[in-house]
Amino acid sequence: MLRAVNRVLLGIVGLVLVALGGSVLAIGLGAPAPSWWLHDGRDDVLLDDAERTRWRDEGWWWPVVIAVLAVLVLLALWWLVAVLRRRRLTEVLINTGDDEEASLRGRALEQALEEEAGHLEE
Known part of the structure; x- marks a missing residue:
């Protein structure tokens, strides 16, 4: 917007x-x-x-x-x-479930969410 x-x-x-x-x-x-x-x-x-010079003396x-x-x-x-100003996350740390963490780029997460939202029924 x-x-x-x-x-x-x-x-x-x-x-x-x-x-x-x-x-x-x-x-x-x-x-x-x-x-x-x-x-x-x-x-x-x-x-x-x-x-x-009309307003000079005022x-x-x-x-x-x-x-x-x-x-x-x-x-x-x-x-x-x-x-x-940038209002985007650069990266997100995600718990993978096996006591490890993965780093996900903010742009990749944004694209994945956008794609998934596009598949939703309106």
């Missing part, structure tokens, strides 16, 4: 970023801007002086910006750790 959600989320984020980046590149290279585009054309800046602005960016970084790190 986590894999599917992860892939869908990554796919959506990737498509949005490619669409935005491609449209900015196309307009920068001289393509006509669509009607919904925020800026007029190739020579228009993304943030003019008024937009860029005391709450920079702490809010830093807090939001910190939360985004923490969420990205949490996601990275969740994706990279």
Whole structure:
């Protein structure tokens, strides 16, 4: 389930970023801007002086910006750790019944259980 959600989320984020980046590149290279585009054309800046300095003198602005960016970084790190963490057993010690123990690889046990579960009636 986590894999599917992860892939869908990554796919959506990737498509949005490619669409935005491609449209900015196309307009920068001289393509006509669509009607919904925020800026007029190739020579228009993304943030003019008024937009860029609008909140500069407000005391709450920079702490809010830093807090939001910190939360985004923490969420990205949490996601990275969740994706990279291995939650599988490497090996399992099994009592063979004759006072001996055998070591079974976790991947082999996983495959055997998956195969056996596939043979069960639904």
